[in-house]
Amino acid sequence: MTAMDGARIHITGVVQGVGFRPFVFALANRMALKGWVRNTSAGVDIEIDGPREVLNGFVEALGKEAPPLSRIDEIKVESRPPDGFTSFEIVYSKTIPDAFQPISPDVSLCTDCLRELLDPGDRRFRYPFINCTNCGPRFTIIKDIPYDRLKTTMDPFEMCAECAAEYVDPCDRRFHAQPIACPVCGPQVWLEIGGGRIAEGDDAIQRARQLIKEGKVVALKGLGGFHLACDATSEEAVAGLRTRKLRVDKPFGLMSYDLETIETSCVVNQIEQALLESLERPIVILSRRPKSPIAFGVAPHQQTLGFMLPYTPLHVLLLEPDPGYPSALVMTSGNLLEEPIVTQNDEARERLHGLSDAILMHDRGIHLRTDDSVVQTFEDKVYPLRRSRGYAPFPVQLPWESETILAVGGEMKNTFCLTRDHFAFLSHHIGDMQNFETLSSFEQGIAHFERIFRIDPAMIAYDLHPDYMATRYALERSEREGIPAVGVQHHHAHICAAMVENGLEPDTQVLGVAFDGTGFGDDGVIWGGEFLLATYTNYERVYHLSSIPMPGGDAAVRNPWRLALAWLERAELRLDPTIPAFGVVSDEDIRIVLQQITSGLNTPQTTSMGRLFDAVSSLSGICHHTNYEAQAAIEMEAIVDTGERGEYSFRLEDGVIDPVPVIQSVVKDVKSGHSKGRIAARFHNAVALMVQSVCVEARDDSGIEKVVLSGGVWQNMVLLQKTIHGLRKAGFQVLYHRQVPANDGGLALGQAAVASCRKAGR
Ligand code: ZN
Ligand code: ZN
Ligand code: FE
Numbered sequence: 097m098t099a100m101d102g103a104r105i106h107i108t109g110v111v112q113g114v115g116f117r118p119f120v121f122a123l124a125n126r127m128a129l130k131g132w133v134r135n136t137s138a139g140v141d142i143e144i145d146g147p148r149e150v151l152n153g154f155v156e157a158l159g160k161e162a163p164p165l166s167r168i169d170e171i172k173v174e175s176r177p178p179d180g181f182t183s184f185e186i187v188y189s190k191t192i193p194d195a196f197q198p199i200s201p202d203v204s205l206c207t208d209c210l211r212e213l214l215d216p217g218d219r220r221f222r223y224p225f226i227n228c229t230n231c232g233p234r235f236t237i238i239k240d241i242p243y244d245r246l247k248t249t250m251d252p253f254e255m256c257a258e259c260a261a262e263y264v265d266p267c268d269r270r271f272h273a274q275p276i277a278c279p280v281c282g283p284q285v286w287l288e289i290g291g292g293r294i295a296e297g298d299d300a301i302q303r304a305r306q307l308i309k310e311g312k313v314v315a316l317k318g319l320g321g322f323h324l325a326c327d328a329t330s331e332e333a334v335a336g337l338r339t340r341k342l343r344v345d346k347p348f349g350l351m352s353y354d355l356e357t358i359e360t361s362c363v364v365n366q367i368e369q370a371l372l373e374s375l376e377r378p379i380v381i382l383s384r385r386p387k388s389p390i391a392f393g394v395a396p397h398q399q400t401l402g403f404m405l406p407y408t409p410l411h412v413l414l415l416e417p418d419p420g421y422p423s424a425l426v427m428t429s430g431n432l433l434e435e436p437i438v439t440q441n442d443e444a445r446e447r448l449h450g451l452s453d454a455i456l457m458h459d460r461g462i463h464l465r466t467d468d469s470v471v472q473t474f475e476d477k478v479y480p481l482r483r484s485r486g487y488a489p490f491p492v493q494l495p496w497e498s499e500t501i502l503a504v505g506g507e508m509k510n511t512f513c514l515t516r517d518h519f520a521f522l523s524h525h526i527g528d529m530q531n532f533e534t535l536s537s538f539e540q541g542i543a544h545f546e547r548i549f550r551i552d553p554a555m556i557a558y559d560l561h562p563d564y565m566a567t568r569y570a571l572e573r574s575e576r577e578g579i580p581a582v583g584v585q586h587h588h589a590h591i592c593a594a595m596v597e598n599g600l601e602p603d604t605q606v607l608g609v610a611f612d613g614t615g616f617g618d619d620g621v622i623w624g625g626e627f628l629l630a631t632y633t634n635y636e637r638v639y640h641l642s643s644i645p646m647p648g649g650d651a652a653v654r655n656p657w658r659l660a661l662a663w664l665e666r667a668e669l670r671l672d673p674t675i676p677a678f679g680v681v682s683d684e685d686i687r688i689v690l691q692q693i694t695s696g697l698n699t700p701q702t703t704s705m706g707r708l709f710d711a712v713s714s715l716s717g718i719c720h721h722t723n724y725e726a727q728a729a730i731e732m733e734a735i736v737d738t739g740e741r742g743e744y745s746f747r748l749e750d751g752v753i754d755p756v757p758v759i760q761s762v763v764k765d766v767k768s769g770h771s772k773g774r775i776a777a778r779f780h781n782a783v784a785l786m787v788q789s790v791c792v793e794a795r796d797d798s799g800i801e802k803v804v805l806s807g808g809v810w811q812n813m814v815l816l817q818k819t820i821h822g823l824r825k826a827g828f829q830v831l832y833h834r835q836v837p838a839n840d841g842g843l844a845l846g847q848a849a850v851a852s853c854r855k856a857g858r
Contacts, residue, residue, distance in 0.1 A: 098147040100178040102131075105142040105155065109169035110198045110490070113243040115229035116140055117186050118271040119163050127154055130181035134188065137242050137550070145178040165203060165230060165375070167490075186266065198519070199235055199243065199548060201486050202319050202466070204377040204407035206231035208269060213409050219258070222298050224410040225283045225460060229273045231375075235489055235524075236320045236464050237275060241548050245274040249461030256281035275460075283460035285410065289453070291445060301413050304456045308414075309421055313337050315430050315444060315452035319408055320466030320485045320524075321437035322430030322444050324452055325351075327422040334393040334426060340451045342433050346724035347395035349379045349468060350403045351427040353415040358403045361388035361424065367473045376486030377407035378469035390424060397719075397731045402470060407486075410458075429467055434528040436537040439465045464544060465537060466524040474813060475820075480837050481811060482509070484525040489545065491519035492835055492845060495599045499855050502542065502553035503847035504566040506586065506615075506840040508725065510534070512542055512566070513844035514551045515852055520596070521549055522836060522845050529565040538566065556581040557851035559589070559843070561616035582854060584847045586615030587626045588635045590806035590838070593846030595632065597835040598804075602858040605631050606831070607638075607800050609787055609819075612807030612839070613653070613706035613726065622646070624704025624807070625753065627790055629798060632853035638797075639790050641708065642754045643701040647692040656710035656728040657681055657720040658689050663711045665693055667759045675766060676717030705783070705809050708755055715762050716775040726808065732776045733812050740777035746786040753790065758782055784818035788826050795828075805832045806846075808839035 107116075112135050120133040120142060129151070131144035144151065155173055162168055205213075209226045212218040220226045227233070237248040245251060255263060259278050262270040270276050277283060279297075286293050287300035295303045304314045311333040313326045324341065326333040328350050338344065352358045355369060362382035364372070371380045379402040384390070388401070395401055404427070406412045415425065429437040430448050438444050439462040444455055470482040480487075488511075498515040505512045510526040523545060526538045546552065558570035560583045574581035584592075591608030600606070608628040617623035618637075625641030645662050646652040652659055660677040664670075671678060671686065678686065692699045706729060713719045713728035718735065722728050744761040747754040758779065765775050791803055803823055810816050810832065823830045836842035 100145055101148045101151055102143070102145045102176045102178040103151050103155070104174040104176055105144065105158070106139060106172040107142070107158065107168060107170070108139040110165070110167040110200050111140045113200050113234050113274060114165035115163040115271070116166050118229065118266045119161070120158070121184060121186055121266045123154065123157055123161065124184040129154060130184055131179070132181070132185045132187045134186065135242050143179060143181075145181050163230070165200060167198075186272075198491055199238060199241065199489055201235050201376070201488060201490055202233050203231045203375050204486070205409055205412065209409065210412065213412060220278055222413060223277075223279045223282070224285050224301070224408070224413055224458070225275075225277045226409045227273060227275050227277070228270050230269070232273065232275045233319055233460075236462050236466055237460070238548065239463050243274060248274055249463050250275050250277070253277060253282055283458050285456060285458045288445070288455045288457060298413075300456060301410070304454060305414060305421065307454050308425065311336070312453040313340065313451065314454050314456055315448040316410070316414065316456035317441070317444070317458050317462075318410070320462060320464070321439045322448060322455075323427050324430050324448070325414070325425045325427055328394055328424040328426045329389045329391060329422050331391045331393050334391045337426060337428070338393065341428070344723040345396045345727060347398060347402060348426045348428045349470075350390065350394065350401060350424050351406060351411065351415060352403060352424045353406065353412075353417050355405070357417070357423050358382070358405075361385060361390050362401055362403060365473070367476050371471060371473065371478060372403065372405050376469060377404055378471045378486060379404045381470065381472035381481070394426060397734060399734045404468060414456075427468075435531055435533050436527055437465055437467055464524070464541070467527075472813065474816065477834060479833065480835065481839070482525050482841055483511070483522065483836055488524035489521050491521045492597055493599070494518045494520050494596060494849070494852070495601055496852070496856075496858075498848075498852040500551050500554045501557060501848045501851045501855070502546075502551075502555075503557040503844040503851060504559075504570045505844035505847070506559050506566065507561065507564040509837070509839055509841040510538060510566060511841050511844050512538065512545075513848045514545050514549060514553065515848050516549060516551050520845055520848055521545060522842075525841060535565050535569075539569065553579060555579060555851050555855050557584050557847035558582075559584065559586055559616065559847070560618075561586070582851045584850045585618060585635070586843070587612070587623055587628060587807065588630060589843050589846035589850060590615075591628055591630050591635070591804050591846065592632055592849040593836055593842040594804045594806040594831055594833050594838070596845060596849040597833065598831045600831075602632055602853050604802070605629065605800055606802040606804045607791055607794050607798070608635070608804045608806065609791070610807045611705035611809035613704055613809075614702075617703070622700055622702040622704060624702060624706055625708065626703065627794060629794070629800065632849055633858060638794055639751050639753060641703040641705060642752045643703045644707070645693050645696065645699045646702050646707065647689045647699050649698055649700055652707070653710075653722070655721055656714035659707050659711035660714040661686065661689050662693055663715070663755070663759045664763070665690070667756045667763075669760065669763055675715060675763060677714040677720055680720045705807075709809070711759070712762055712775075712779050715759070716766055716772050718772055718776070726811075729809070729812060732779075733814050735773045735776055736780055736814050737771065737773035737777045740774050741781070742774070742778045743781035743785055744778050745782060748789065748793070753786060780815050780818055783815060784822050787819050788822035791823060791828060792826055801827070801829055803828045803830050805830065806838050806842070810838040
């Protein structure tokens, strides 16, 4: 008989709620090893007896054969004498105070469950809450750890005998699937009109489909919140939804049943296909085919559409193809304007009543709100625009061990971030912090993350802008709880976000090109066109765009023609009615704005690249008034004439980048009747070339070869591509975002990195 040995194994990473214990159970049985496995709040523990070589093989297989949804960080093995186990068992969870472990994001419906959903012989045939160990809700239903049914919103549903039998059978694919449910014992769906319940179960779904087919708007409860759905191929239905949601031009997200249907509207390459079909199921921005059946009103003045595939069984049933049924539905968040997405049934009755004709509800609770994620592809990989459902709360790895830090993020597209060990838990999308509802969603989110990840922040990082709600929260909390707080400059945070996700070590020095709309500068000016020589702890602003008055402050952001006028004044060009920006506004408005520029009243100064895009967009006749963020730049990017090689040139003097020559050339081209597409292209080329020249000059002074691109302007794919091309040609190593957005959605990660390094004295 072989000599017996023993081992104590501890595994960390995403190993709960992903079928890890049954996998260990099956593996141990296959190798005839004895002992037990259990979840703890800190990971998975295994005690096991067996011959030494077999134990070694077991440990190796743990890493190699782990279930698809798990992500192992570490397997710690300790040898010990055999314990004399006679069987292998799964034992109950144990709570270790203060320990934590990563939580799985929500996972889209798996192919096994999809098959059962559509199989008339299956007991879960057409059951909209079918799930298993490999799929279903996770993050949105978890109230606390360890991940057990009693600590989720599935708590009120008592399992029926059949579900209970599956749940305890290690050979069943629903073994310990916490949200396990069936038509007998699980959540139910129903349809409400005007507060009255008019249909149940499959009938409710069929009635909802009928309403959508008739051009109505149906609100439906999804995974992380309610959506508003309507026929995306009907101009009338889409226009109706826009009117009710008070959303004028901002594009809507779309959902189709399968890839083939999406391909009738958009060109989908392999990378995009992989993203559409990934477990995360984000909205993927795709280039639109000219003959797409999608209504123009879905994404006015854009060449792209944002599509996703169904990610819950309810979506599958709602989207099922049928002759005469829309091939695509608008699937937009259930909220008014920029309020947080609705998650509770009562809240839906109140807030979505006026926005929809019927509400498809269910009784599985949503504990944490998450919006759909949005991505596009760049250089054959994912380039995130909004990191939320499916990705959060999976952590970003830090290149160092961090203290516990809370970073509160910015004002627009807010996310917050908590760090611990070598993890940065960047939150789901919170939204624009401009109303009470979003602020409370932010506060609840922070409290929830601190609880589930057992983080007690030793420091709070915040943006320098004194009026940001997040900044106020940080300062108040710092005062109240006696936690030190550290202010981080907005663009420094952007650059550090990109540095940290690229794994740069502390002490690394980079040249950061931070281009965005708005960020509070050291000098009280609104920055946004900055070149920073930066490390995680410090930065020097080596170049920046010359500043320009923003007549009327926020009014200038909503009215790009005001910036056009400011630049014309700076360039000493006369007002000319043939310049499109001035055909659209009254003489009186022009007079007021000119007065603001002269007096400086309610006219902050800005060095923002976003605002320069606005000015040029208006000067060239593309967009004079906006109703969503960055609209003027987005509409300009959409019409760039890709064949155009010409460019304008900036003037560079003493670290200041002056766009006056660019403005003069734009006006000249407008007057000589060049197309908007050509002017847009020349402007994009000019900015890319300017970045290259400035970086070359900065390298001559500093020797730095690493250029980091961050800030919302880098969501402009045309500009990103042209700039990277130029920088690489000049021999630079270019780093940009892959895991978190370049926009303010990634800001908190950078703030956390800065605070962490400063705290450690790095
Ligand atoms: Zn499944
Ligand atoms: Zn059941
Ligand atoms: Fe920003």
